[in-house]
Amino acid sequence: MAQRIEAGLPDQSDQWRETLLSGHSVRSLKMMRRVMRVLPGPPRCKVCNNPFGGIGGGICRLVGFRPSRKNPRICSLCCEDLPLGGAEVETAILFCDIRGSTGLAERLGPTLYAHILNRFYSIATDTLISRDGTVDKLIGDEVMAFFVPGFAGPDFKRKAVDAGRALMQALGFDGHSEPLLPVGIGIDVGTAYVGNVGGTNLVDFTALGDPVNVAARIQAEAKSGEVLVSEAAFAAVAADYPGCLPRQVTLRGKADAIGIYSLPVH
Secondary structure (H helix, E strand, C coil): CCCHHHHCCCCCHHHHHHHHHHCCHHHHHHHHHHHHHHHHCCECCCCCCCCCCCCHHHHHHHHCEEEEECCCCCHHHHCCCCCCCCCEEEEEEEEEEEEHHHHHHHCCHHHHHHHHHHHHHHHHHHHHHCCCCCEEEECCCEEEECCCCHHHHHHHHHHHHHHHHHHHHCCCCCCCCCCCCCCCCEEEEEEEEEEEEECCEEEEEEECHHHHHHHHHHHHHHHCCCEEEEHHHHCHHHHCCCCCCCCCCCCCCCCCEEEEEECCCC
């Protein structure tokens, strides 16, 4: 505790930990879901059951219940409208990046390049959100998402890997289509600090820590059309890929080599 305060970090909140691991405390969640169930208006928040549509949705919006901008399947009060702070929890991190984007932007010009990026963002966010990922950032030619058990369920690691493969297929790497863009995907699993960080004027609901950096570095190793996962991420799906063998790579900023797996996309 003292070390965290001296480092200027907010103390871990029981509310944050419960939300990120189980979606709120069991007692408060059961009560919330019972109350919200009587209000009409699906679809509903996957965590607290509050309605987004119909009369019930209109009533809830008046008191601040609205879809999260980072995961519209969850309400904002279940994530980015929680107090400043967060908790260290096991998290799956996914990065998807366009290969050769500088040359692509030069060839296409700014307007057409922006149009292509918007299609990329739309496909990526739809695919990741449909698999219970939280879209953390759209960073130029890159999308970052994270998966935590409180939002994605106990099989959040598998969902992250499945989302990576599904995204690659949706972008045209399905063996039947012409790929929209040359992209590579990297996935890692580890303990991250997840929560609201920033100051009074700018707060961001995000994930921070070593698995974020590792996932980004793994993604940089991926060829176009390749989904690379760390050993920690692969462990969740190893039974599905019995013949898949790791290759050893040394990631930028890391002293020791790690094993990464290239998963079949289709």
